[in-house]
Amino acid sequence: MTDRLPELRQALRGVLDPETGRDLIAMGMIYDLRHEAGTVHVTMTTTTRGCPLTEMLRMGVQAALLSVPGIAAVEVTLTWEPPWSPDRMEPPAP
Amino acid sequence: MPGKHLSRWTLAWFGSALLALLAACGLGLLGVAGPGAWTGGNGLALVHVFALGWLCQVMMGALVQFVPVLAARPLALPMLALPALLVSSAGTVALALGFLVLEGREALQPLFLAAPAAIGLGFAMVAAMVGATLSSRDSLRLAEVRMVLLALLALAGLWLSGAMMVLTLSGRDPAVDLSQALPLHMLLGIGGWLSLAAFGVSYKLFAMFLIAPDQGGRLRGAVFLAAALLVAVLLAAFLMVLAGRPAEGATTVALGLIPVLILLYLAEIARIWRSRRRVAPEVNMLWSRAALAFLGFAMALSVPGWLLGGPWAEAAVFAALVGWLSTLTLAQLVKIVGFLTWIQVFAPRIGRQPVPMVQKLIDAKAATLCLALWSAGTLAGCLALLAASPAGFRLAAALLSLAALGIVRELIAVRHLSHLAAEERPAPLPPLILPLLQPR
Numbered sequence: 356m357t358d359r360l361p362e363l364r365q366a367l368r369g370v371l372d373p374e375t376g377r378d379l380i381a382m383g384m385i386y387d388l389r390h391e392a393g394t395v396h397v398t399m400t401t402t403t404r405g406c407p408l409t410e411m412l413r414m415g416v417q418a419a420l421l422s423v424p425g426i427a428a429v430e431v432t433l434t435w436e437p438p439w440s441p442d443r444m445e446p447p448a449p
Numbered sequence: 450m451p452g453k454h455l456s457r458w459t460l461a462w463f464g465s466a467l468l469a470l471l472a473a474c475g476l477g478l479l480g481v482a483g484p485g486a487w488t489g490g491n492g493l494a495l496v497h498v499f500a501l502g503w504l505c506q507v508m509m510g511a512l513v514q515f516v517p518v519l520a521a522r523p524l525a526l527p528m529l530a531l532p533a534l535l536v537s538s539a540g541t542v543a544l545a546l547g548f549l550v551l552e553g554r555e556a557l558q559p560l561f562l563a564a565p566a567a568i569g570l571g572f573a574m575v576a577a578m579v580g581a582t583l584s585s586r587d588s589l590r591l592a593e594v595r596m597v598l599l600a601l602l603a604l605a606g607l608w609l610s611g612a613m614m615v616l617t618l619s620g621r622d623p624a625v626d627l628s629q630a631l632p633l634h635m636l637l638g639i640g641g642w643l644s645l646a647a648f649g650v651s652y653k654l655f656a657m658f659l660i661a662p663d664q665g666g667r668l669r670g671a672v673f674l675a676a677a678l679l680v681a682v683l684l685a686a687f688l689m690v691l692a693g694r695p696a697e698g699a700t701t702v703a704l705g706l707i708p709v710l711i712l713l714y715l716a717e718i719a720r721i722w723r724s725r726r727r728v729a730p731e732v733n734m735l736w737s738r739a740a741l742a743f744l745g746f747a748m749a750l751s752v753p754g755w756l757l758g759g760p761w762a763e764a765a766v767f768a769a770l771v772g773w774l775s776t777l778t779l780a781q782l783v784k785i786v787g788f789l790t791w792i793q794v795f796a797p798r799i800g801r802q803p804v805p806m807v808q809k810l811i812d813a814k815a816a817t818l819c820l821a822l823w824s825a826g827t828l829a830g831c832l833a834l835l836a837a838s839p840a841g842f843r844l845a846a847a848l849l850s851l852a853a854l855g856i857v858r859e860l861i862a863v864r865h866l867s868h869l870a871a872e873e874r875p876a877p878l879p880p881l882i883l884p885l886l887q888p889r
Contacts, residue, residue: 361817369800370799370800371804371806373791373795373796373798373799373804373805373806373807374658374788374806374807375660375727376655376806378553398861401662402657403518403521403653403657404521405517405519405520405521405522406518407455407517407518407792408792408796408799409799411792411799413797413800414797414800415799415800415801416800417800418799418800418801419800419801424663435886440662441660441661441726442662444660444726
């Protein structure tokens with residue numbers, strides 16, 4: 356089976372945090388990404404536990420991954436342990 | 450459910466508050482009150498349209514929206530949001546008109562006496578929503594949550610002191626010594642309720658908007674302790690006034706605590722600012738610095754204000770209400786309305802279609818101009834009060850009116866997505882004010 360993680364990560368690069376304009380991977384909000392037999396398992400967080408965008412971001416991640424050919428199901432788990440901090444962000448592109 | 454952490458009536462609260470702001474600025478421009486003319490019926494009416502109609506309403510609307518973010522749980526008793534808005538708005542209008550009794554309009558006496566009941570009912574409903582949302586074991590560990598709860602305690606004291614003064618001014622019992630009750634009423638409102646609520650919410654908002662670590666820690670705990678002491682002293686002092694005992698000593702202690710509280714708060718905000726990842730802060734945060742400067746200015750003026758009274762006290766109160774609290778609110782309102790509008794229109798498209806960034810909904814240059822004008826008007830107002838110049842004060846009111854109109858215009862533009870290119874604007878547009886979200 357080919358490693359599909361690069362294209363899955365690429366799909367998540369299209370899900371932007373509207374406040375910073377950076378994608379969720381660059382924001383360090385995707386804690387885990389796995390693929391097993393057509394199902395993608397994602398563990399993600401938000402910048403703060405009470406973020407009003409939490410549910411929309413979760414649904415956005417689900418939609419972006421389902422748009423990848425061959426992906427039949429996406430399971431998104433939200434966690435705030437460990438809590439997000441700006442240290443998780445990728446350095447800005449030069 | 451999308452938007453489960455959003456209150457449907459937030460924009461209605463903001464709209465009601467902005468109407469009161471425009472009304473207060475207009476009354477100031479007409480010369481209804483001014484230097485040395487705040488304790489008559491007209492002056493008190495203007496002050497309460499501003500402090501209660503604008504600042505209290507906008508703070509209550511903001512709390513109803515943001516306590517779910519602070520506590521990470523949905524708003525409790527959300528069905529109270531609309532009745533609370535309606536009854537507190539009606540109470541504010543009744544109180545403002547009721548003060549005209551002091552100008553000889555005796556027919557307004559029933560309105561004057563009914564106002565505290567309506568306002569109290571509105572406050573109680575907001576306190577129930579906010580208090581029930583924040584009161585969980587996890588939330589209470591956070592100093593910022595406890596700070597907002599302290600603000601609610603001060604709100605109760607503010608209402609009680611205000612209601613007692615209305616009874617006294619109406620010639621009914623039990624009467625209180627107005628010269629002692631008035632400073633406590635103002636301190637409970639400005640230093641207790643409004644400032645502590647602003648402190649509590651600002652920690653989270655500033656960290657979010659600056660992309661800074663939200664660590665809390667000892668400094669925030671120290672701010673909470675100072676705030677708790679301040680509210681305790683203010684409430685004890687008011688109880689002494691109710692018992693007919695002198696409270697100047699306690700009031701002086703409270704005034705001595707305020708600089709400690711403010712300096713500790715500013716030290717933590719400076720830490721958040723220094724640790725930010727957002728290299729170029731947006732207009733809301735840039736102008737929040739002006740609000741923080743006015744907070745320091747009000748603190749500096751409060752010393753001669755207490756010792757000398759008169760113009761110094763008027764300028765200190767003006768710097769706090771118009772400079773610190775209003776500049777902060779207006780600056781953040783631009784961003785918050787942009788953010789709520791973005792959630793309403795674009796959030797369902799995340800991950801499915803391209804979406805604009807939140808800041809594209811806002812014209813930062815227009816907002817900057819309005820906030821600069823507001824700050825200039827505030828400075829002019831402080832100087833006019835210190836110089837006891839009615840003409841100067843009307844000039845300041847003109848600047849503030851222009852700035853307020855400009856901000857309202859910008860907020861309407863944000864709601865109409867006017868700053869986006871036509872192809873980025875979905876149809877139909879969201880309603881301007883009511884309600885924020887469609888029932889699902």
